Amino acid sequence: MPDNENIRDHRDYEEPPRPQPRSRSTGSGSSDAGKVAGISILVIALVGGGLLLALICGGILIGLLIPAVQKVRGAAERAKASNNLKQISIGLINCADSNQGKLPLAAIKTKDGKPGLSWRVAILPYLNENPLFKQFKLDEPWDSPNNIGLLDAMPNYYSHPGAPGGNLTHYRVFVGNGALFDFDKQLRYPASITDGTANTILVVEAADSVPWTKPDELTFQPNGALPALGLPGHDYIMVAMADGSVRSVSKKASANSWKAAITCAGNDTPGPDFGP
DSSP states (O other), X not given: OOOTTTOOOGGGOOOOOOOOOOOOOOOHHHHHHHHHHHHHHHHHHHHHHHHHHHHHHHHHHHHHHHHHHHHHHHHHHHHHHHHHHXXXXXXXXXXXXXXXXXXXXXXXXXXXXXXXXXXXXXXXXXXXXXXXXXXXXXXXXXXXHHHHTTGGGOOGGGSOTTSOOSSEEEEEOEESTTBSBOXXXXXXXXXXXXXXXXXXXXXXXXXXXXXXXXXXXXXXXXXXXXXXXXXXXXXXXXXXXXXXXEEEEETTSOHHHHHHHXXXXXXXXXXXXXXX
């Protein structure tokens, strides 16, 4: 018989613990974080790309709009300058009609016979500016104590829309040597203009501005260089002709055409490069 002490009841037998199989890690936590990071990067890329595209498109749009805006602004400026010259030419023509067909002198003379005030002052009554005209002392120079005080009262007609200068004007006339204005001799309108009113300059847009009451005009030298005309940055020059029309003349127009247009009885006319 087997030894009872050496024999264990099977009921008391305990199996050794079996090793548990290692669970295969799914990495669900790190995988989810990776997915979130990937989505975030994708969103950032999409948003960044969209912003970049918007900036590029916006830049292109602005680049396209700027020339259009400049073109509209330039057209408005030209229309305003044309209207100014139209009103000034009407004032000059009405002044001549009211004074036996005589255009004003290039300057109103002072009591000692010197140029005192510009023709721009002389035509004020014909620009509906009679109250302003009456404030000037016509026998005193433009910079006398009384007259200098009226410098800032410049009518809008004399202000250039492309170069507003407070009391400065670019609208001036040619003087002497066959031009339509003179400091000592009044020419008749239209009798003195044998070249034709449509072929003769009345008022021009000068490059340099002057105080509007100052008798500072453009001396015409037939054999010399022309004065600087037209505003800097413009490729054209606004001109009022003696028939009351206004035209835009290219800066490329020849000197011969300009000189023909400046003289009123030179038996010549400007070429086709002078417009209109």
